[in-house]
Amino acid sequence: MNNEIPMRAEDRFVDRLRALLPPADAVLLGVGDDAAILRGNPADAVATTDLLVEGIDFLPGEDPERLGRRAVSVSLSDIAAMGARPRWFLLSIALPSPLGEDFALALCRGAWVRGREHGAALAGGDLSRGPCVFVSVAMGGQLESAPLKRSGAQAGDLLYVSGATGRAAAGLALALEAGRDKGLSESHANELLAAYRDPEPRVALGLVLGTQRLARAAIDVSDGLGADATRLARASGVRAVLERNRLPLAPALAAFAESRGVDPLPLILGGGDDYEILFAAPESAAKQLAALPSEVPISRIGFFEAGSGAVLRDDSGDREIDNLGHDHLEAAR
Amino acid sequence: MNNEIPMRAEDRFVDRLRALLPPADAVLLGVGDDAAILRGNPADAVATTDLLVEGIDFLPGEDPERLGRRAVSVSLSDIAAMGARPRWFLLSIALPSPLGEDFALALCRGAWVRGREHGAALAGGDLSRGPCVFVSVAMGGQLESAPLKRSGAQAGDLLYVSGATGRAAAGLALALEAGRDKGLSESHANELLAAYRDPEPRVALGLVLGTQRLARAAIDVSDGLGADATRLARASGVRAVLERNRLPLAPALAAFAESRGVDPLPLILGGGDDYEILFAAPESAAKQLAALPSEVPISRIGFFEAGSGAVLRDDSGDREIDNLGHDHLEAAR
Numbered sequence: 001m002n003n004e005i006p007m008r009a010e011d012r013f014v015d016r017l018r019a020l021l022p023p024a025d026a027v028l029l030g031v032g033d034d035a036a037i038l039r040g041n042p043a044d045a046v047a048t049t050d051l052l053v054e055g056i057d058f059l060p061g062e063d064p065e066r067l068g069r070r071a072v073s074v075s076l077s078d079i080a081a082m083g084a085r086p087r088w089f090l091l092s093i094a095l096p097s098p099l100g101e102d103f104a105l106a107l108c109r110g111a112w113v114r115g116r117e118h119g120a121a122l123a124g125g126d127l128s129r130g131p132c133v134f135v136s137v138a139m140g141g142q143l144e145s146a147p148l149k150r151s152g153a154q155a156g157d158l159l160y161v162s163g164a165t166g167r168a169a170a171g172l173a174l175a176l177e178a179g180r181d182k183g184l185s186e187s188h189a190n191e192l193l194a195a196y197r198d199p200e201p202r203v204a205l206g207l208v209l210g211t212q213r214l215a216r217a218a219i220d221v222s223d224g225l226g227a228d229a230t231r232l233a234r235a236s237g238v239r240a241v242l243e244r245n246r247l248p249l250a251p252a253l254a255a256f257a258e259s260r261g262v263d264p265l266p267l268i269l270g271g272g273d274d275y276e277i278l279f280a281a282p283e284s285a286a287k288q289l290a291a292l293p294s295e296v297p298i299s300r301i302g303f304f305e306a307g308s309g310a311v312l313r314d315d316s317g318d319r320e321i322d323n324l325g326h327d328h329l330e331a332a333r
Numbered sequence: 334m335n336n337e338i339p340m341r342a343e344d345r346f347v348d349r350l351r352a353l354l355p356p357a358d359a360v361l362l363g364v365g366d367d368a369a370i371l372r373g374n375p376a377d378a379v380a381t382t383d384l385l386v387e388g389i390d391f392l393p394g395e396d397p398e399r400l401g402r403r404a405v406s407v408s409l410s411d412i413a414a415m416g417a418r419p420r421w422f423l424l425s426i427a428l429p430s431p432l433g434e435d436f437a438l439a440l441c442r443g444a445w446v447r448g449r450e451h452g453a454a455l456a457g458g459d460l461s462r463g464p465c466v467f468v469s470v471a472m473g474g475q476l477e478s479a480p481l482k483r484s485g486a487q488a489g490d491l492l493y494v495s496g497a498t499g500r501a502a503a504g505l506a507l508a509l510e511a512g513r514d515k516g517l518s519e520s521h522a523n524e525l526l527a528a529y530r531d532p533e534p535r536v537a538l539g540l541v542l543g544t545q546r547l548a549r550a551a552i553d554v555s556d557g558l559g560a561d562a563t564r565l566a567r568a569s570g571v572r573a574v575l576e577r578n579r580l581p582l583a584p585a586l587a588a589f590a591e592s593r594g595v596d597p598l599p600l601i602l603g604g605g606d607d608y609e610i611l612f613a614a615p616e617s618a619a620k621q622l623a624a625l626p627s628e629v630p631i632s633r634i635g636f637f638e639a640g641s642g643a644v645l646r647d648d649s650g651d652r653e654i655d656n657l658g659h660d661h662l663e664a665a666r
Contacts, residue, residue, distance in 0.1 A: 008560065008655070011567075028377060033483050033568075034414040034553050035381035037476070042375045044361060048368035049423040049471055051459045056427075081367040090382040092469050094389075123380060130386045131464050136425050138382055138471030143370070150366050220367050227341065234344075235366075322341070 010127065013101050017108055024121030026087040036123035038088055044143045045087075048078035054133040059175055064103045066197055067135060068110030074222070075139035076118050076201035077275040081220035083148040083210025084141035086120035086203060091137055094130030107135065115139075118203045145210035150235035152217035153280030159240055159302040160215075160289065162202045162276045164250035165225045166264060169271025171196030174256075183259045188252040199275040205296040209279060214289055218279035224270040226321030228278055229310035236280070239307030242269075242321065244314035248299040269312065269321050280304060343460065346434050350441055357454030359420040369456035371421055377476045378420075381411035387465040392508055397436045399530055400468060401443030407555070408472035409451050409534035410608040414553035416481040416543025417474035419453035419536060424470055427463030440468065451536045478543035483568035485550035486613030492573055492635040493548075493622065495535045495609045497583035498558045499597060502604025504529030507589075516592045521585040532608040538629040542612060547622055551612035557603040559654030561611055562643035569613070572640030575602075575654065577647035581632040602645065602654050613637060 014032050021030055029037035052071050054060055072089060079086045091111050093104050104127060112122040120139060171192035174184075209215040219232045225242070233240040247268055257264035281289060289298060302313070311318040347365050354363055362370035385404050387393055405422060412419045424444050426437050437460060445455040453472060504525035507517075542548040552565045558575070566573040580601055590597035614622060622631060635646070644651040 008563075010556075011564065029480070029482065034411040034551075035379040035417070035474070037415070037480050038378040038380055038473075040375045040377045040475075042373045044373045045371040046368040047371055047421070047423060047456060047471075047473070049425050049457060049459050049469070051425040051427055051461045051467075051469060053427050053461050053463045053467070055464070056462045078367040082370070084368070088380070090380060090471050092382050092384040094384060094386050094467065124382060126382050126384050126469075128384050128386050129389045130467065131388070134384070134386070134427065134463065134467050134469075136382070136384060136459075136469035136471075138380075138423050138469075140371075140380070140473075141368070142373075147362070147370050149362065218367075223343075230341075231344065 009101065013104065013127065016105055020109060021112060021122055027121045027123045030121070030123050031125065036088070036090070038123065038140070041142055045140055046079060046082045046084040046143060046147065047138065047140045048075055049136065049138040050074045050078065052135045064106035065110035068107035069114040069198060071135040071137045072111045072114040072120070073199050073201045073275060075137045076120065076203055077199070077220045077222070079139055079141040080201050080203045080206030081148060081218045081277050082141070083145055083206045083218065084143045085207060086115070086118050086139060086141045088121050088123040089115055089137055089139040090123055091125040093125070094128045094134040096132060097129060099133070118201065144207065145213065148206065148210055148215050148218035148279065150217055150219050150232050153232060153236035153238055153304050154216065155238050155304050155306045157216055157280040157282055157304045158286060158300055159242065159278070159304060160281055160298050160300050161221065161225065161248070161278045162205055162296065162298050164248040164253065165221060165274040165276055166253050166267035166271045167192050167195035167250050168199060168273040169267045170253050170256040172273065184255055188255045191252040192256060196273060199273065201275055202277045202296065205277055205298070208292065208296065212288065214285045215279040215281050218277055221274045221276045221278050222272065224272045225274070225278065226269040226310060230322035232278060232280065233304070233308065233310050236304070238304045240302060240304055240310040242302040242310065242312050244312055246299065246301045342434065346437065346460065349438055353442060354445060354455055360454045360456045363454070363456050364458065369421070369423070371456065374475055379412055379415045379417040379474045379476060379480065380471065381408055382469065382471040383407045383411065384467065384469040386467050397439035398443035401440035402447040402531060404468040404470045405444045405447040405453070406532050406534045406608060408470045409453065409536055410532070410553045410555070412472055412474040413534050413536045413539030414481060414551045414610050415474070416478055416539045416551065417476045418540060419448070419451045419472060419474045421454050421456040422448055422470055422472040423456055424458040426458070427461045427467040429464060429466070430462060432466070451534065477540065478546065481539065481543055481548050481551035481612065483550055483552050483565050486565060486569035486571055486637050487549065488571050488637050488639045490549055490613040490615055490637045491619060491633055492575065492611070492637060493614055493631050493633050494554065494558065494611045495538055495629065495631050497581040497586065498554060498607040498609055499586050499600035499604045500525050500528035500583050501532060501606040502600045503586050503589040505606065517588055521588045524585040525589060529606060532606065534608055535610045535629065538610055538631070541625065541629070545621065547618045548612040548614050551610055554607045554609045554611050555605065557605045558607070558611065559602040559643060563655035565611060565613065566637070566641065566643050569637070571637045573635065573637055573643040575635040575643065575645045577645055579632065579634045
């Protein structure tokens, strides 16, 4: 190393970042060269990428460490929904001039901590200026079983979801209200805010579903339960039936809905940003699924039948639910 | 497939994109699931990511197909500089509302055509709204030899560069002038514009350098020859000496400089966006390098010696050249 030559800010940033990063088994050469070097692996791999834009996918002024954490969680959720084990990720950041090096470093720190919790090492990235904050994560994982594609559901299969959807959308509403108390307890409010800001990717569940062959198809619920159930059904060529009385309602979401005098159902079906796993399981797997440890809560919410689309079924009949939720391209028109 | 259910715009876009993409050996499952599935490979891999922001890394109003092509070329250049073979890439796009689906699809088309030319298949991506166009590529490749890291150069090694640097910076200047003719021939102008808009990644050269063990260290020249020579020297713990009279001057760049009455040297050393490969070779490789086919032009421009930093050497002495070129983080302050 050389002290005579003044270092470029970009290189100084890379040095500061490298000092943070411990060695990782999957990454033979990490941040600081033209590309990362990843250990070869004869097992098939998965790779996904997600882009978060300030003001669209997260609120302006978001804390950088939390933002880095969330960006990585979004990709972890995709890897989880394939039933794969996360291994490495690349992180690109664009940011406006005034935010500078410390903001970028805090974002990287949040990202690598979150990745490490689930076995994914920060292997490299890129940095640029931009008119607002952009964060792009590309993540790779390895398959330890057949992948959980969207296309494997069969008529007669049962439909399950992890956790409870709708909490993140309520959390976003709370964040937008910025503290105006409407009679929600602090613990409920915190739970909902955390569901939005710091979602818990279902990595352990995805691995169990894959390696124990408990699921035939899966999708990560990011655009709303109704929209993603429709995608799962469409890819599999069957109809998904969600039973109204089986949909899990988180107590915090119930309290939120009651405090505002609204129906929680639209949030449950169309809220978005849930990062739960929705999956199809053969009936023969029901017993094993019921016996899974409670750390990975799942609910049976319906089944698949011959037909197409996704419907919510109750005593009054069926209602199509594909048009709920967030459509990135419609929003972009 | 189902015709009763109206498809979400995002899913329709994915369907249109999938229709474009031929099967690829490295990609077992491409666009359209939560993650791509990549064929396992016991060889070590490389992975890199680059992001391009409108108004920073490319000019506003850029043609989407050319932009997709360029974004992929930037990552191909990183893979090339590691001496690896490109295999797959992920593509994320953010775009303002009015541009819509056709713009995104044209960008994808340019990207996959460019990737295919060098063996990299489009495996997946993400799409979001944004205040400007933002393109992020993550690319993976496989190593067929020891990687060309930045850190392997030794005192006594020779310094080579592919092509001729400075043309892209001249091309950017021309694009900003938007057609005001200053006495440059059309063919020279077109060559310079193409160097900026559609750089040629040196994938074949990188593979030759790696598999024939002709290079000990390499870096892709993206921020200017001076800055990247300094990085190569720093990573290797030696000094890079660039000999003034050996620097290649492209005839088109010479004509550009003459037409404007400027010295081409600052463009050659600090222009940026060249996407050439700068590499260190042992003296014993000089003969083989001189015999490489002319499709991959290279020039010997200097050598390494004990010391630090990178200098331009001529009859009047040495001049440090690290502070030329583009610094993404300084620019972001």
